[in-house]
Amino acid sequence: MALNGHCMCGSVTWAYSGEITRNLVCHCADCQRATSAPFTAFLGMRPDQLNRVGDITHYESSPGTFRGFCPSCGTRLYFRSDKWPSEIHVHAATMTDPAEYRPDAQVLMRSRVQWLDQLRSIPVHEGFQQAPSTRLR
Numbered sequence: 843m844a845l846n847g848h849c850m851c852g853s854v855t856w857a858y859s860g861e862i863t864r865n866l867v868c869h870c871a872d873c874q875r876a877t878s879a880p881f882t883a884f885l886g887m888r889p890d891q892l893n894r895v896g897d898i899t900h901y902e903s904s905p906g907t908f909r910g911f912c913p914s915c916g917t918r919l920y921f922r923s924d925k926w927p928s929e930i931h932v933h934a935a936t937m938t939d940p941a942e943y944r945p946d947a948q949v950l951m952r953s954r955v956q957w958l959d960q961l962r963s964i965p966v967h968e969g970f971q972q973a974p975s976t977r978l979r
């Protein structure tokens with residue numbers, strides 16, 4: 843499987859051809875905080891087969907666990923942990939074509955944000971809303 847991706851500003855690019863070791867949505871509180879998003883999705887890759895180009899800054903979010911991001915635009919690129927030295931978890935949203943992405947599993951459900959259950963009943967708009975909502979849900 844050949845995949846590639848990049849950060850928002852394009853300073854960092856990645857390319858991978860190899861086995862996908864995990865393909866999952868993570869609902870853990872650390873990922874929510876680190877990505878400023880209700881959840882994130884990862885593709886597990888073999889570090890020696892992942893070709894990264896560009897400057898990447900690492901934040902140690904817990905001992906032996908590092909979150910790599912672009913120092914220019916702040917895009918989160920991956921998560922890696924000394925607990926899983928043969929894997930690097932690349933954020934699926936950084937794929938060149940994230941629309942191709944389909945996760946296989948969801949993990950850490952105990953911290954899943956509860957409003958995800960109501961997504962289908964929340965009003966939708968094709969563009970950004972013209973006026974701010976007056977209701978706080």
Ligand SMILES: [Zn+2]
Nearest residue numbers: 849851912915
């Ligand atoms: Zn960038």
Ligand SMILES: [Zn+2]
Nearest residue numbers: 868869870873
């Ligand atoms: Zn997580």
